[in-house]
Amino acid sequence: MTLDVGIIGVGNIFEKGYVPAFEATEALRVVAVSDLDPGRAEAAARRLGGAPRVVTPGELLGQGDVEAVLILTPTHTHAELAIAALEGGKHVLCEKPMARTPADARRMAAAAANAGRRLMIGHTRRFDDRWTALHDQLRSGRIGEPVHVFRSEHAFNGAPGEAWQWQDDQSGGALWDVGVHVAELFHWFLGDVPLTAFTKVNHSRPESQAGGAPDVAVVTFDFGPSRHAVLSVSWIHPPAWGPFYATTEIVGTGGRLEYHDQDGHPAIVVGSEIEIPRYSPLLSSVSTAFRREIEHFAHAIATETPFAVSVEDAIVAVDMVDAAERSARSGRPEAVTR
Amino acid sequence: MSPRLRLGIVGFDHPHVLRFAPMLAAHPDVDLEWISADGPNRAAAEAMARDLGTRFVAEPAGGIDAAYLAVRPGRHLEVVRRLAPEGVHLLCDKPIALSADDGRAIVENARAAGVHLMVPFNPRGQLGPRAVKERIDHGALGEIRLVHVVKVGKVPLSIPGIDASWLLDPTEAGFGGFGDIGLHAVDALRWLIGREATRVYARIHKGPHPELAVDSIGTATIEWEGGAIATVTAGWVNPDGYPSFLDARFEVVGTEAAARVGHPYQDLRLADANRSERIAVSRTDALWNIDAFVQSVRRDVEPPITGEDGLRALEIMLACYRSSELGEEIVLA
Numbered sequence: 001m002t003l004d005v006g007i008i009g010v011g012n013i014f015e016k017g018y019v020p021a022f023e024a025t026e027a028l029r030v031v032a033v034s035d036l037d038p039g040r041a042e043a044a045a046r047r048l049g050g051a052p053r054v055v056t057p058g059e060l061l062g063q064g065d066v067e068a069v070l071i072l073t074p075t076h077t078h079a080e081l082a083i084a085a086l087e088g089g090k091h092v093l094c095e096k097p098m099a100r101t102p103a104d105a106r107r108m109a110a111a112a113a114n115a116g117r118r119l120m121i122g123h124t125r126r127f128d129d130r131w132t133a134l135h136d137q138l139r140s141g142r143i144g145e146p147v148h149v150f151r152s153e154h155a156f157n158g159a160p161g162e163a164w165q166w167q168d169d170q171s172g173g174a175l176w177d178v179g180v181h182v183a184e185l186f187h188w189f190l191g192d193v194p195l196t197a198f199t200k201v202n203h204s205r206p207e208s209q210a211g212g213a214p215d216v217a218v219v220t221f222d223f224g225p226s227r228h229a230v231l232s233v234s235w236i237h238p239p240a241w242g243p244f245y246a247t248t249e250i251v252g253t254g255g256r257l258e259y260h261d262q263d264g265h266p267a268i269v270v271g272s273e274i275e276i277p278r279y280s281p282l283l284s285s286v287s288t289a290f291r292r293e294i295e296h297f298a299h300a301i302a303t304e305t306p307f308a309v310s311v312e313d314a315i316v317a318v319d320m321v322d323a324a325e326r327s328a329r330s331g332r333p334e335a336v337t338r
Numbered sequence: 339m340s341p342r343l344r345l346g347i348v349g350f351d352h353p354h355v356l357r358f359a360p361m362l363a364a365h366p367d368v369d370l371e372w373i374s375a376d377g378p379n380r381a382a383a384e385a386m387a388r389d390l391g392t393r394f395v396a397e398p399a400g401g402i403d404a405a406y407l408a409v410r411p412g413r414h415l416e417v418v419r420r421l422a423p424e425g426v427h428l429l430c431d432k433p434i435a436l437s438a439d440d441g442r443a444i445v446e447n448a449r450a451a452g453v454h455l456m457v458p459f460n461p462r463g464q465l466g467p468r469a470v471k472e473r474i475d476h477g478a479l480g481e482i483r484l485v486h487v488v489k490v491g492k493v494p495l496s497i498p499g500i501d502a503s504w505l506l507d508p509t510e511a512g513f514g515g516f517g518d519i520g521l522h523a524v525d526a527l528r529w530l531i532g533r534e535a536t537r538v539y540a541r542i543h544k545g546p547h548p549e550l551a552v553d554s555i556g557t558a559t560i561e562w563e564g565g566a567i568a569t570v571t572a573g574w575v576n577p578d579g580y581p582s583f584l585d586a587r588f589e590v591v592g593t594e595a596a597a598r599v600g601h602p603y604q605d606l607r608l609a610d611a612n613r614s615e616r617i618a619v620s621r622t623d624a625l626w627n628i629d630a631f632v633q634s635v636r637r638d639v640e641p642p643i644t645g646e647d648g649l650r651a652l653e654i655m656l657a658c659y660r661s662s663e664l665g666e667e668i669v670l671a
Contacts, residue, residue: 147545148555150571152486152589154596198539198667200559200567204483204593216484218559218567220541222665226548228541230557230569236483237596249488251555251575253546262598331667333539 003298006032006066006090008057008081009073010044012159013095017124018072021290022048027298034060057081061088068118068301070294071095074164075171079104082119083111091118093297097180097321098314100172102337105318109311120297120307121314123184127292131185134248134259138189143252146190149229153178155244157215157235159207166211173213175201175328176321178233178244183324184309184317186221186229189250193316194221194229196333197323204236219324222333343368343632346402348417349409350375350383352431353494353502354458357624358406363390367632374398378501386499402426404635410510415440415447422451429456429631432521433655434648436512441652445645456631456641457648461489461526461586463626466599470590471530479592482531485568487523491584493547493554493574494518506550514552516542517655520572523586524560524658525643525651527570530590533563534650539667540658546575558658570658581607582616 005028007014022030030048034057035041041054053063060066061084068091071081079099082092092112098121099105112119125131138146157165157174164170171177187193201214208215215235222228245261269275300307319337327334345368347359363370372393375383380396387394398405398420404427407417411433418428428448434457435441448455461467473479493515494502504510505518528534538560545555555573562568576583588599602623605616627643634641657668 144546147543148557148571148573148575150488150557150569154589154591196665198559200539200561202483202565202567216567218484218569220539220557220559222541226543226545228543228557230559230571232484232486232569234484234591236593237591238594241596249571251546251573253548255577256575256580263600333665 001302002026003028003067003301004031004065005029005068005070006034006060006063007044007070007072008034008060009071010035010040011072014044014072017290018070018294019047020287021294024291025295027295031065032060032063061085061090066090068093068297075176076100076169079108082108086111086115086117086119089115089117091301093120093122093294095122096184096314096317097172097176098318100170100176102315102319102322105315109315112311118301118307119311120300121309121311122293123181123309123314123317124289124293125181125185126188126309127296128289130246130259134250134257135189137257138250142255143250143257144254146250146252147227148251149186149189150247150249151182151185151229152232152234152247153182153244154232154234154237154241156237156239156241158239161207161210166207166213168212171213172321172325173208173215173217174233174235175199175214175217175219175325179217179219179231179324180317180321182231182233183221183320184313186231187313187316187320190223190227190229192223194223194320194336196222196335197320197327198222198333199324199327201328208235214328217324217328219327221320221336343404343635344371344402345369345404345406346371346398347373347406347408348398348421349407349413350379350386350500351377351410351502351504352408353497353500354431354624355406355408356497356499357621358408358628359386360390361624361628362406363392365628365632367636371402372399382500400424404429404631407431410504411512412436412510415444418444418447422447422453425451425453427454427635429458430645430648432457432459432648433512433517433652434645435652438649438653438656441649445649448645454635454641455645456634456643457645458627458631459522459525459643459651460623460627461522461602462529462643463623463630464602465622466602467526467530467588470588470597470599473595473597474530474532474590474592478595479590479597480594481564482566482590482592484591485527485530485566486589487526487568487586488571489519489523489584489586490571490573490575491519492576492578492580493550506552508552511552513655513659514550515554515574516556516572517659519574520556520558520570520658521651521655523570523572524654525647526588527560527568528647528650531562531566531568533566535560535562535654535670537561537667537669538654538657538661540661542659542662545573556658556662558661560654579613581614
């Protein structure tokens with residue numbers, strides 16, 4: 001069975017994540033493509049097989065053969081687009097963060113419930129072997145109960161200064177855009193919602209200073225008297241650092257569990273300088289995780305089974321990052337709304 | 339330059355003494371005159387003195403130019419008050435004291451007596467962090483914006499050759515695993531960033547060892563003059579089966595470049611049917627600290643890590659504990 005989908009927004013994540021995924025799968029078929037930039041939509045349609053129609057975002061919801069809509073647009077547009085699609089009778093797969101505010105996220109959840117349509121948020125980490133392997137080990141109990149988690153996701157953000165990623169009201173910067181992935185993992189790994197968040201942010205690069213979106217954030221989530229998780233996200237690492245290299249260190253009551261992307265060097269090339277060629281742009285996410293994510297979306301709709309990452313999970317991640325953002329402003333630990 | 343340095347070791351409680359004593363005895367510019375100790379580690383000190391061909395004395399004796407203090411930190415001030423007026427230069431192991439007031443008094447006593455005072459910290463002598471520091475000083479990293487230090491070890495319960503159980507007693511040690519190991523990391527941050535800390539937020543708790551009277555894990559977020567953000571994760575979290583007692587990791591991100599340091603020691607890797615181990619080829623960090631002290635005294639120049647440095651690291655660490663207790667950020671004076 002094939003799920004016929006329409007896509008809104010064919011920017012960076014479409015290019016890096018979804019194009020290879022659609023090339024690899026037969027579980028979904030793109031029948032319509034739209035973007036605010038019609039030229040970019042035309043180019044995207046040519047890259048996908050099956051000759052999808054190019055339509056305006058407004059026209060997409062009127063396409064009768066579109067069963068589900070993939071929303072791959074800037075964060076601050078997710079809520080309106082998703083609500084319109086759900087109310088128009090479409091299922092929705094929406095990129096993370098679910099929304100720019102907790103209120104928007106809850107409006108999206110309510111729209112899905114009222115319309116009786118399925119809504120999934122693209123928390124790709126749940127489909128990535130690196131993080132499922134960590135989760136499997138945690139669940140096995142070999143290191144006991146996790147009491148300390150530190151995770152960093154560091155990269156260079158090459159988007160131009162005028163891009164939405166650098167505008168605080170549109171993206172929330174590295175804190176929201178990357179931090180929401182890490183928050184979601186903490187919620188998944190620890191199986192719990194933290195009490196508070198304490199945050200330090202920096203506006204280090206000129207793009208960040210101009211747009212107001214923080215490019216460094218360090219957040220401590222307090223999960224109770226003897227449990228905490230700390231995230232560090234950065235868009236200021238130099239371009240040659242590589243793409244979103246992650247470090248995860250977990251201390252449990254009975255052992256340690258670690259994963260470091262940069263410990264596994266696929267090759268070292270020595271010429272007049274030493275070069276360490278890194279993985280493909282989004283590591284193993286590219287080859288497997290996005291494909292698994294969209295196939296899971298299609299399969300769960302066809303079989304009427306729950307999504308691996310629920311709307312409630314995605315709302316918790318938004319609540320965590322929202323508390324972190326409030327803390328960055330207040331200078332105090334802020335409660336995570338439940 | 340003064341000739342050979344006559345040196346005494348006061349106390350045999352700090353685990354560093356097991357490495358420092360043989361290194362001091364072997365140092366070409368040092369005559370190890372005696373080792374003194376009382377309490378549970380007296381027998382270990384006597385045995386070490388025999389092995390190294392030096393004298394054991396029950397009480398610190400005279401006839402020395404310099405002393406290495408390996409007594410428990412709560413006794414540092416008393417020893418400094420006794421030795422500094424005699425003109426004895428001091429290598430005082432960390433923490434400099436249990437309280438900032440005592441730390442200040444130690445610094446004052448040394449200054450008034452005109453003796454050199456150094457507090458040893460391992461990362462200063464480790465090759466990886468030193469290579470990063472050199473590049474920072476040459477401007478290769480630009481302005482430092484973000485630093486992560488992870489420094490963890492095992493619970494110091496079964497260190498062969500010494501009774502270090504005082505480290506698990508809050509009244510003797512001042513703090514638990516986070517402070518014990520994290521103090522090295524805090525000093526490393528001051529050294530690498532080259533500025534002072536302004537604000538501290540920390541979560542410190544018993545983590546994997548609820549059976550201990552002290553904490554065993556913590557993470558602090560520290561803000562610095564100029565706006566750099568740093569985290570320190572430290573504690574006694576390496577399980578018995580972990581391949582090394584200690585390990586550390588540094589990530590330093592500047593506006594121009596970023597640097598990463600993995601495990602700080604060059605290791606042999608040894609495995610048998612039951613476990614795999616990493617065995618340090620040499621402890622360059624301990625050698626560096628000892629030689630830095632010895633040469634500072636011989637040349638009569640300020641040691642690379644001063645008593646003030648030891649005091650500042652202690653003040654930051656005490657603020658971490660206060661933050662964790664109060665659940666809020668602490669602004670440093």
